[in-house]
Amino acid sequence: QVQLVESGGGLVQAGGSLRLSCAASGRTFSSYAMGWVRQAPGKERDVVAAISRSGFGTYYADSVKGRFTISRDNAKKMVYLQMNALKPEDTAVYYCAADPNNVITTKLREYDYWGQGTQVTVSS
Secondary structure, three states, X not given: XXXXXXXXXXXXXXXXXXXXXXXXXXXXXXXXXXXXXXXXOOOOOEEEEEEOOOOOOEEEOOOOOOOEEEEEEOOOOEEEEEEOOOOHHHOEEEEEEEXXXXXXXXXXXXXXXXXXXXXXXXXX
């Protein structure tokens, strides 16, 4: 089992940057595929970025491709989401999520463990 705690959210102007961090507990962090999922007001959760167990494989939703970068440090049990060129439509609660069963996953239903979420607000 793994516990996840996100940090780094906040209020930023359009065009700005934020870096989200996710701290994981547990001894087998490197065996989890990780992802960042966001939920905007009134909308369903969407996977915006995912990273494989090793960190060599990544996935990005079309809406964030070229602007967001996901990374992980297995030794520190951390996952990051660097968000650049932020847009008002990026406003959402961002969740860190872990999947123990796949090398990498883009499917929401495959994530078994979730953090509490961190709010990102982008003003125009």
